[in-house]
Amino acid sequence: MADHILEMRRITKTFPGVAALQDVSLAVRRGEIHAICGENGAGKSTLMKVLSGVHPAGSYDGEIVFAGEPVRFQGIRDSEAHGIVIIHQELALVPHLSIAENIFLGNERRGPGGLIDWNRANADAAKLLASVGLQENPVTPIISLGVGKQQLVEIAKALSKKVRLLILDEPTAALNDVDSAHLLDLLRRLRDEGITCIMISHKLNEITAVADSITVIRDGQTVERLDVTAGEVTQEQIIRGMVGRDLHSFYPERVSSPGEEVLRVEDWTVHHPTQDRRVVDGANLTVRAGEIVGIAGLMGAGRTELAMSIFGRSYGRDISGRLFLRGRPIRARSVAEAIRNGIAYATEDRKRYGLNLIEDIRRNVSAAALGKLARLGWVNDNEEIRVAESSRRDLNIKAPSVMAVVGKLSGGNQQKVVLSKWLFTDPEVLILDEPTRGIDVGAKFEIYTIINRLVADGRAVIMISSELPELLGMCDRIYTLAAGRINGELPVGEATQEKLMQLMAKDRDLV
Incomplete structure (x- = not known):
């Protein structure tokens, strides 16, 4: 024995x-x-x-x-x-x-x-x-x-x-x-x-x-x-x-057919909130309708800082650069303004920033666009429940009802609630920061399927991930970020883990 x-x-x-x-x-x-x-x-x-x-x-x-x-x-x-x-x-x-x-x-x-x-x-x-x-x-x-x-x-x-x-x-x-x-x-x-x-x-x-x-x-x-x-x-x-079944592929199949440019970021520069250094330095990127664009970089490269600063300047100071939505210049000086302009950001830390863990699914789904449910300053509870139930059904959130407390859900189901919240804002651009972190392989496949459904509807998606196979399996193009600078852009057909790592590490000694 x-x-x-x-x-x-x-x-x-x-x-x-x-x-x-x-x-x-x-x-x-x-x-x-x-x-x-x-x-x-x-x-x-x-x-x-x-x-x-x-x-x-x-x-x-x-x-x-x-x-x-x-x-x-x-x-x-x-x-x-x-x-x-x-x-x-x-x-x-x-x-x-x-x-x-x-x-x-x-x-x-x-x-x-x-x-x-x-x-x-x-x-x-x-x-x-x-x-x-x-x-x-x-x-x-x-x-x-x-x-x-x-x-x-x-x-x-x-x-x-x-x-x-x-x-x-x-x-x-x-x-x-x-x-x-x-x-x-x-x-x-x-x-x-x-x-x-x-x-x-x-x-x-x-x-x-x-x-x-x-x-x-x-x-x-x-x-x-x-x-x-x-x-x-x-x-x-x-x-x-x-x-309890075979997954024939880790990533669901998708026919890529990007349309017109939705978001363009030009010469985007962000300074650290307390230190005298740039965390994002002159970044330029674009994403089109029906396209998933990946951002790869080592820890500390500036990926999350770039995403949060685009989303209503929720990170950094002395931010400069230009944002264009479908060719017209826009301002996103606050989170509310970014949401009004059709930009949504699903944070990498869903438990700290993405969800109210002591609230139920219903309240979390409606939180980012509560005004859509309000009349004369009062929220229509029945409509809020209807919206949350629709999300629970469409995204296959496993919970007894929309009154279930989010903190009691599994990681995969919490992530679906995060996606539901931002989809309710009806964004044109959805930035996903580590969308499958801490999620099992079966739930990952479901999240990937949801993302593919979004781009099939014509939305533009920016995906940040530390897992290079995930970017290679999901994206149309991948930007690499090193020391706050975008130093490479590869169509997924030309990208490999080795090529991406070479670009990601290129400026590491300069950090």
Whole structure:
């Protein structure tokens, strides 16, 4: 029998009206990287919350055995005391505290009299940082670090708790290719040092590259366990288990037939809001009706800054340049003015900027164009519900009704609500910033299908993505951005990942 560090047996977890997990079983071998795959809403995160004590013993049925002993965790402290540490997709770091303060928060290094021994804390933090490949000073504020380094600080924090089983929920969702590769290398090294890892991810190429075994969950049930060490496991095999069918192509077919120019951006320059530097430098681009134009660039290249500044100058200062809509000059000096001129922007951070998570689908769908539903200053509730129901049906938003709270939906369904909100504004140009981040492969296909439907209706779409295969699979043309400058434009028929990477990295040393 395999030496299992963890066994979860017949776990069932229900919420009011919903069975999130039904008799789910999971077995993880000691010293392996075990991946959990499934569509959004399949129950992956719920299962890990049961394991870590977020959902305490008594709130679920089933049994958990860790290191050969039955355990019943009543909270996070209980699971951490056994060496189980979970790192959530939304990092739990305090931005204005130092690295050392974050690492030992709640586990402070104390000296005589109970006071914090800062010399010891900083020295211990430096050792932990070195173990994850960081050379930062422990007194550095977290807010000054990029997302990739913050992820490594979270792992250093886990190591400070004598971790035996490390759980990572979508650890590379917000990372670029370089940071993702570094993190995966670190996981391999931790495995070699005897630390067991559970990894939840939608990036199947990373799963097949790093995992020793895979558990596939669909609709709250375990459907398959794959042993990567015993033979080749393909992405297609994982997808079949996740969605219950074959996806013959990752990207739906589309006949491209761009029409007249819809948006033209000329000599667009944006300065950093607090620093004396340009984040976008003389950018020029166009997009036509029925066309998807991609923007590729490394993290920090200025992609989001460009999009947000076009959308009502919602980022940056001292913005200059010209915007033309169907050949006529327009102004978009505020978000409201941008919307009136037919420009919409779906943010990369849907939970922070794109949605009101404590409101229902109905309120979120109508939020950006509430005036369309108002008469004499009063919103017509019945019409608001009708519009939201139409969106729920057309975009296949999986929810019991439009009165469902958006924060309770899966990532893929939240993204559909974001799209619904901006489609209700009836935009001529839709800017999509990382539209499939943190979404499973089945939901991605649905989002792609919706985007294709939009351009088939004659809308113009600008797509920003960190995933080059996504841009190559969806776009008609791709611009590359480096150090705030657009330095390349390729029709998709001539573009390859290698060509795009060469352009994206061309001016990196000048940043």
